[in-house]
Amino acid sequence: MRLSVIGCGYLGAVHAAAMASIGHEVVGIDVDERKVASLSKGEAPFFEPGLQEILTEGIASGRLSFTTDMSAAQGAKVHFIGVGTPQQPGGYAADLTYVHAAVDGLLPYLSEGDIVAGKSTVPVGTAESLAPRVFDRGATLVWNPEFLREGWAVQDTIDPDRLVAGVPSADGGPTEEGARTADVLREVYHPSIAKGTPFIVTDYATAELVKVSANAFLATKISFINAMAEIAEVTGADVTTLADAIGHDARIGRRFLGAGIGFGGGCLPKDIRAFSARAEELGRGESVAFLREIDAINLRRRDRAVDLTVQALGGSVFEKKVTVLGAAFKPHSDDIRDSPALDVAVRLHGLGADVTLTDPAAIENARRIHPQLTYVEDRDEALRDADAVIVVTEWDEYRRELDPAHAAALTAGHIVVDGRNCLDAAAWRAAGWTYYGMGRP
Numbered sequence: 001m002r003l004s005v006i007g008c009g010y011l012g013a014v015h016a017a018a019m020a021s022i023g024h025e026v027v028g029i030d031v032d033e034r035k036v037a038s039l040s041k042g043e044a045p046f047f048e049p050g051l052q053e054i055l056t057e058g059i060a061s062g063r064l065s066f067t068t069d070m071s072a073a074q075g076a077k078v079h080f081i082g083v084g085t086p087q088q089p090g091g092y093a094a095d096l097t098y099v100h101a102a103v104d105g106l107l108p109y110l111s112e113g114d115i116v117a118g119k120s121t122v123p124v125g126t127a128e129s130l131a132p133r134v135f136d137r138g139a140t141l142v143w144n145p146e147f148l149r150e151g152w153a154v155q156d157t158i159d160p161d162r163l164v165a166g167v168p169s170a171d172g173g174p175t176e177e178g179a180r181t182a183d184v185l186r187e188v189y190h191p192s193i194a195k196g197t198p199f200i201v202t203d204y205a206t207a208e209l210v211k212v213s214a215n216a217f218l219a220t221k222i223s224f225i226n227a228m229a230e231i232a233e234v235t236g237a238d239v240t241t242l243a244d245a246i247g248h249d250a251r252i253g254r255r256f257l258g259a260g261i262g263f264g265g266g267c268l269p270k271d272i273r274a275f276s277a278r279a280e281e282l283g284r285g286e287s288v289a290f291l292r293e294i295d296a297i298n299l300r301r302r303d304r305a306v307d308l309t310v311q312a313l314g315g316s317v318f319e320k321k322v323t324v325l326g327a328a329f330k331p332h333s334d335d336i337r338d339s340p341a342l343d344v345a346v347r348l349h350g351l352g353a354d355v356t357l358t359d360p361a362a363i364e365n366a367r368r369i370h371p372q373l374t375y376v377e378d379r380d381e382a383l384r385d386a387d388a389v390i391v392v393t394e395w396d397e398y399r400r401e402l403d404p405a406h407a408a409a410l411t412a413g414h415i416v417v418d419g420r421n422c423l424d425a426a427a428w429r430a431a432g433w434t435y436y437g438m439g440r441p
């Protein structure tokens, strides 16, 4: 099928390449000339495992192209909107400028019967408000949220847990138009549906809410375990054992019970804030008032990691050499948006520490925003002569591959703060380190 994808950031670029990889003919459109130039050469503009391969393959096959020219959308049957919805400056609500610009820019090129499929994360009610403009062109609007995780984006796009389509509905079910639209999306995602991926057809509001409530739930799970870490810290309990134990209950599950410096990235923080803002607009602020607490718990864990480092170094980090392992908001990503890892590094620097930071993928991005830190590509070089080491992103390079005895031979002091509870505490202690975990004795 001929498809267009408007917006070629993390979401759109992966979506475009993934759709080409399953056989569609795709044009990706973005206003950013540099991004388009890089994608057109088959170069991924950000680190995402597997993306490079499907980009190169798609371009070589002739099924995938990128342009800044919106008119290239003409002739596509489905037009995906994958632009960003960042947090508004000075507020919690989502900024929908790019969504409106994408839809308005696309309108002149829509043909009768086309489908506009919104993938961006938007406040509930957005699709309803956009729909008339699309219908006026004889096209249909569907909301088809994306649940991809960075680092697994290609796999999550080709083989998602579930597909959700919010279509025009009336009287508790899809209209005729809505049902037809759902069928076209079934065709688009045929390879995945044929493998048994659930395809849920619903109304606009439910589809929009599925996305934000999923992210709110994940954020809540992380902050829940981090709240338990705070209690563990005053009682001498170990939150990692606690998470293992409660995680054995299938109703709870162990995933997303990793206590540490908390969640960050381009989605969870902004999405829970936008959800709170939207609920308030709807007069239902109290229903999600707990999300403010989730946010507050999350931010407190960064303070805790900084305080632990200060305590471990005898009450001050001033002029102490602190090596920070990690800058990305999570492993397998070069994304530093709202990264707790980078925030901890910057705060330590602000307290006078001589911070050396390393990361397998995110140094370039981090340096651009925080040039005041010292960046070292080589992990061992970064560790040399450190008074303390703090792990803030659980890359395998630190979690599995860093031998504590090897590290001990490089550093001056032997203090390690495990901001992600990802190290083998016993092994580090055995190698002579004083180990500090998050919510662990």
Ligand code: UDX
Pocket: 146, 147, 148, 149, 150, 151, 215, 218, 222, 255, 256, 257, 258, 259, 260, 261, 262, 263, 264, 265, 266, 267, 268, 329, 330
């Ligand atoms: C998230 C959702 O998972 C995805 O479905 C949605 O579409 C976009 O937002 P992503 O932002 O890529 O994806 O990251 P995710 O893997 O969810 O991690 C989010 C943050 O939570 C990271 O900073 C991670 O380090 C942190 N985290 C995750 C924890 O602190 N503890 C955990 O147990 C799990």
